[in-house]
Amino acid sequence: MTVARNPGVSVEAARSALNPDVSRRAALGGALALIISASLPSGVLAKEDEPLKFGRDAMPNGWRDDPRVFVAIDPEGIVTVTCHRSEMGQGVRTSIAMVVAEELGADWSKVRVAQAWGDETVFGNQDTDGSRSLRHFFMPLRRAGAAARTMLEQAAAAEWGVPASEVVAGDQMVRHEPSGRKENWGRFAERASKLPLPDPASLKLRAPADFRYIGKGEIGLIDNHDFTTGKANYGIDVRLDGLLYAVIARPPVFRGRVRKFDASAAMKVPGVLKVFEIEPSPPPTEFNPLGGVAVVARNTWAAIKGREALKIEWDDGPNASYDSAAFRTALEESARKPGKTVRADGDVDAAFAAAKQRVTAEYYVPHLAQAPMEPPVATARATDTSCEVWTCTQAPQATRANLAKRLGLKLDDVRVNVTLLGGGFGRKSKPDYVVEAALCSRAMDGAPVKLTWTREDDISHSYYHTVSVERIEAALDERGFPTAWLHRSVAPTIGSTYVEGAKNELPFELGMGLVNLPFAIPNIRIENPEAPAHVRIGWFRSVSNIPHAFAIQSFAAELAHAAGRDPKEYLLELIGPDRILDAAALGDVWNYGEDPAVYRLDTGRLKRTIEAAAAGVGWGRKLGEGRGLGIAGHYSFVTYTAVAAEVEVKDGEIAVRQVDIAVDCGPQVNPERIRSQMEGAVIMGMGLGLSAEITFKDGRSEQRNFDGYDLTRIDASPKILNVHLLPSGDYDGPLGGVGEPGVPPVAPAIANAVFAATGKRIRGLPLNKHFGA
Incomplete structure (x- = not known):
């Protein structure tokens, strides 16, 4: 073989x-x-x-x-x-x-x-x-x-x-x-x-x-x-005879590099064997290592202590002054000016000129880190003629190709053994850490080396989910219903990882709930102003659906309030009558990579998930002071999901009491796994909506571990979490996705519930930041 x-x-x-x-x-x-x-x-x-x-x-x-x-x-x-x-x-x-x-x-x-x-x-x-x-x-x-x-x-x-x-x-x-x-x-x-x-x-x-x-x-x-x-084997569990261990001190600022370093103290740490520099690859970033100084030792603890003893002088490079607060202001300024038009239906300008009322809002989603419970790790045995790795990767073929390229080997000389992954969420699609392990092994004359990322490494050097500002304006008629909709989405693109200087969202990002807006509004214009990237941008569970859903579903609830309408009924009216929409007609040339003749957007299915989530949470029931209900629906990865949430805001803290999530992914192959995926999506979505945020000062991440990057803990999980599975279609027909679609509607549903509970409209994530929690 x-x-x-x-x-x-x-x-x-x-x-x-x-x-x-x-x-x-x-x-x-x-x-x-x-x-x-x-x-x-x-x-x-x-x-x-x-x-x-x-x-x-x-x-x-x-x-x-x-x-x-x-x-x-x-x-x-x-x-x-x-x-x-x-x-x-x-x-x-x-x-x-x-x-x-x-x-x-x-x-x-x-x-x-x-x-x-x-x-x-x-x-x-x-x-x-x-x-x-x-x-x-x-x-x-x-x-x-x-x-x-x-x-x-x-x-x-x-x-x-x-x-x-x-x-x-x-x-x-x-x-x-x-x-x-x-x-x-x-x-x-x-x-x-x-x-x-x-x-x-x-x-x-x-x-x-x-x-x-x-x-x-x-x-x-x-x-x-x-x-x-405890018998399952993850990337961190790999053992080989003669195994050595490594960590790397990476530039604290993206595209920084080592100016000089002193390893004399590090080499005195018991167990440390070698310290050497890893050169960063020239732009574009792709899946290449960031560079830095590697420490190889007889165990991981010795490698970490050796790294702590290093004296490194860094050249912080072109992103040395990156400040995420100032960048937010710059994104907001861009969102207030025209950008590249990516969808244009009707005459938006004429509709605004004739409007009875105008409503405008801007929404902000910060950088996010995937933070899988098992940080990136890889074990490699690499020589001048071959390479074999054992690693937790979502992308074994990309891993193999990147190893071959960086090591100068033929593809047939590279073997990638895939272990179980302790979470991924998109981070482990980027195999920079595997290449690092191989470089460490080659530096040790082919001895096997396990390269471990600590939690601090993971959060400080991620391929982050993009930061974004979403500005939406609506022209309303006498009933308070939109006659025109203008949406400007401003966010650094994942394309910047592959193309130096890329500043506009790619078709697959635009097709994540933005250009394929399913609302029955006669005049729609969607624009995409430019935004440069100052950190590595990568995939994150549900990707650009997160900011697009947060903005659109929050704005729908704002319009309902302006019209004096029930948010659920108003959202259903925005979606309009049941109809089948063609992706290309909406300006979506991607359509999640699927045949648009087979996978078409069915507004009836979206509405049914909204109705199911609302029925589950008991929409319309009377609640006590400081409690409220919110709802949101979204189409992503050719699946329809909706979330209805009940929250309580007391003493400046937001507590999510109940969540009902409804999903229609077509024919259900493994319902138990669908249910589990939706439950996990709700918990992850709560973390993104309530507490998670990566900020930058002087080009450096201000969060380094879970004491600063706060995810949902078990004590904050809702006491009631119901999953409603809506089967549709037959097993000869197309299936939808399951892993990612549950995340996008969670944050807007909670934000809308917070407004219902307090009358306070929050347009920036994380929500807890606005209540001092």
Whole structure:
């Protein structure tokens, strides 16, 4: 099998680094009779000490619909499904295995999961982002399971000399119905693996009425035992013989660099082995290391103490004077001037000239850090000719490509082993930390090195969620309903990470709830003034939907108040009659990367989620003093979500008492995971809305740990949190996303509830900052 040309690194070493308690044979998905898995295609089981190799020839039959990419069956009938996406708490390993097992007809108790290594030529796109793992692979995985079942039936039929149409595979057995003959399907796995792939058009997928797993929500996590007993292996858990440990002192200001340093005191720290400079890459930033001074030691504590002893003189570079408070003022000034027009419907200027009333508001969302509970970490073994890493990454293929580029290696000479992720939220899509680990290993003559980011490293050197100012103006008629809507969105773009000097939001950012505004307003103009970036900007769970939803849903509630209307009823009227909207007609050329003929914005579905959330929270009920209800709805990642919140404001503190979140993501594959994702989104959204903020002074982050970057703690969680699942469509139709869509409506729903409770309209996050909490 070709998985990594890395002399001196055996299959056994790769296995034991991740889990020393699992045998090599078990880790690779079974014994010699296997239906090709993503870990080992048929006939290529390596010797114990054979170096790993890899490349396209490892999987000549392609990927996706091919069961030999995803399915392995051992002689006892145990099924191992390979997951090609990264597991970071969203349950993708369970859901992918569940889909394959459904069509294969496997007994769930005899299904296991293995993690794919990073190789786009085998697995296709492996980036775990955009809420698209099941959205894109549900049908290919079903076909892979059905093909494996068909091949088992064909193999048994050939051996028994009976028609394949009379043979049925299921529950780890193959049966010949007329004769009653049956045998464990593991006996036919090797023979089945050598058969030609069935024509996809000939595959018989199971009818939804016959599903045992899909849509049932009673599966539980396939890794749950390991999670709850501490056996699960994350990036921080990797161990290799002779392992060394490293940390890096990075420039405190983005694009700063080392002017000079003195390592004499650091080298006196017991355990410190080497101190050396890592040169930053020239702009643009991309996923390159920031540079700085690396300290390698015999343990992480020694490396940290060595770093503390360093004497470094920094050149702070072009962002030395970055001040986030002053930058907010600059963004507000830009928002008050015309910018690049990105959507224009009707005649906005004429409508404003004839308006009975005008309402204007500006909204602010600060920089945010992803702050996963497991900070970035990677273990690398890198020489002049090869590199192998073990890491918690959302983007194994980007990791592999960046390693090859920075180390000057061929892609086939780089191996990326993916561990579990202790959270990601977009931060672990950027593999700068993996490249750092490889550079440290190469500096130690190929010895394995684990590079750890501390929490302070993580918060001070993130790829931050963009800061933004959203200015919205509306012209109202005599009923208080908008005849015109002008929205200016000003925010540094993620494009600045890739293109030096980029200042306008990219199409995918504009398509996140901005240009695809679904309101039934005749005159709409949306503009995007320029904004430079002074820090690294990167993906963050739900990305630009956060500022756009906060502004639009808050402004809708402001308009309702101006019109003397109920906020929920007014929001529904803004959305207008049920209709199907075409993304391109709204100026959205991205459409979450989906076919606009298949994925279209259905305002009826959005309205139903709003109604469901409102019904759940008991909209309209009388509340005591200092309590209020708020609501918000949003469309993102081709899914519809709405949040209704009850808050209490007392003694200058905001307490969220109840949250009801409704979601319509189309057909539901794993309802239990959808529910969990929505619950997590509410808690995360509360943190962003109430307390989280990254500010900068003299180019430096003023927050360094959780004492300054405040996230929602368990004592602040709502006592009542209800998730309302609104199934729609069938399993032959398109699926929506789940991981990200729950976050955007949380903050505006809470802000609107705060207004209902206090009469105080807050237009800047975090909300607690305005109450002195």
